[in-house]
Amino acid sequence: MFAFAQPWWFLLVLVWPIGYALQRRFTAPPKAIVLPTASALAGNTSWRVEALRRLPWLLHIILGLMVVALARPQKVWTEEKINSNGIDIVLTMDISLSMLSRDFMPNRLAVAKAVAIDFVSKRPNDRIGLVVFAGEAFTHCPLTPDKKVVKEFIQNIRVGVLKWETAIGDGLVTALSRIRNSPAKSKIIVLLTDGDSNAGMDPKEAAEIAVEMGIKVYTIAIGKEGLVETPYNRIDDTTFVYQYAQSYIKTDTLQQIADMTHGRFFRAYSPEDLEEIYDEIDRLEKTNIDVTTIRRSSDYFQYLIGTAFVLLLAFMLIKWVVLRSVRD
Numbered sequence: 001m002f003a004f005a006q007p008w009w010f011l012l013v014l015v016w017p018i019g020y021a022l023q024r025r026f027t028a029p030p031k032a033i034v035l036p037t038a039s040a041l042a043g044n045t046s047w048r049v050e051a052l053r054r055l056p057w058l059l060h061i062i063l064g065l066m067v068v069a070l071a072r073p074q075k076v077w078t079e080e081k082i083n084s085n086g087i088d089i090v091l092t093m094d095i096s097l098s099m100l101s102r103d104f105m106p107n108r109l110a111v112a113k114a115v116a117i118d119f120v121s122k123r124p125n126d127r128i129g130l131v132v133f134a135g136e137a138f139t140h141c142p143l144t145p146d147k148k149v150v151k152e153f154i155q156n157i158r159v160g161v162l163k164w165e166t167a168i169g170d171g172l173v174t175a176l177s178r179i180r181n182s183p184a185k186s187k188i189i190v191l192l193t194d195g196d197s198n199a200g201m202d203p204k205e206a207a208e209i210a211v212e213m214g215i216k217v218y219t220i221a222i223g224k225e226g227l228v229e230t231p232y233n234r235i236d237d238t239t240f241v242y243q244y245a246q247s248y249i250k251t252d253t254l255q256q257i258a259d260m261t262h263g264r265f266f267r268a269y270s271p272e273d274l275e276e277i278y279d280e281i282d283r284l285e286k287t288n289i290d291v292t293t294i295r296r297s298s299d300y301f302q303y304l305i306g307t308a309f310v311l312l313l314a315f316m317l318i319k320w321v322v323l324r325s326v327r328d
Helices: 007-026 038-042 047-070 108-121 147-155 168-179 203-213 252-260 271-284 301-322
Strands: 002-004 073-085 087-094 127-133 137-144 186-193 216-222 226-234 240-247 265-268 288-299
Touching: 007 047, 047 301, 073 301, 087 108, 087 168, 108 147, 108 216, 108 271, 127 147, 127 168, 137 147, 137 168, 168 186, 168 203, 168 252, 186 252, 203 216, 203 252, 216 252, 216 271, 252 265, 265 271
Parallel strands: 087 127, 087 186, 186 216, 216 265
Antiparallel strands: 002 073, 073 288, 127 137, 226 240
16 A cells, blocks of 8 residues: 655645745846857757756756645555454254255255355354264264365265264264363363254253353254145155154253353244354354554655755756856
8 A cells, every 4th residue: 555654745835935025026137138059049949958948847846746745645454363362163954854844945954054154154264163962963064274174174064974862962072072172271162953852962961061161052942833735755865755844842951051051042943043143143152353463665755856956966057057048
């Protein structure tokens, strides 16, 4: 960025026309006959006469360069150093068969993935990991600051790779094991599911481990209650058979996990609810960022002064040597 360190010097430009007018008002014309050569008798104007007429403009240029130099033109670089106290976040997502239910369009899992990707994009200074669970659990993406990688792993989540049960405790314990050795001061887990735990470790025991580790757990229950179009059988890895079934979203366990770990429990009845929930978590878990701004500049006034000095020497040489015969 180009700037002037002391731009108020440009006010001298206002004095310029006043001084020029006063000079013309009170300075008497020189008593001399401008006749350098015999060719002038024939009405021809010599180059010396033209140079004499235009010589004051050189002086104006010199003064202009001096005014600009006084204003100190400089090139400015601004550098920001960001020191962030990042938060480690493990997204723990249910990928059991019921996550393909169509009370959310196109289904619960597709909406959960889209909202999670948006959430990751809003956390540029944090490390984020991903754990998925159904009847068992595994780490789908380790903690990483690379948000592009995390979003790709979220996008690649699919149903059918694990047992069909819902093991909330196993999902939570896997997330805890992934985050326990993290050096971050703040560690949280976001646990999303649409069902009650019916396999694996007791979720309350997993919550007790989280309490001992000082890790906060935000829990989200996703899905509507009532008749919902739900998959009940699979033809192949990508094709499922649907039928309407009664949907019950049990929230007691998720509420207890959140209460025990000093997190919060959220209920998502619609995609809009889920978006608001992730926005709320984003507001609750703000990363502390210290921004140090470093300003650097390079001055250019010395080049202007040097140019003005050279032009001043040229002015004196032209006026007192080259055009001397014009004034004599």
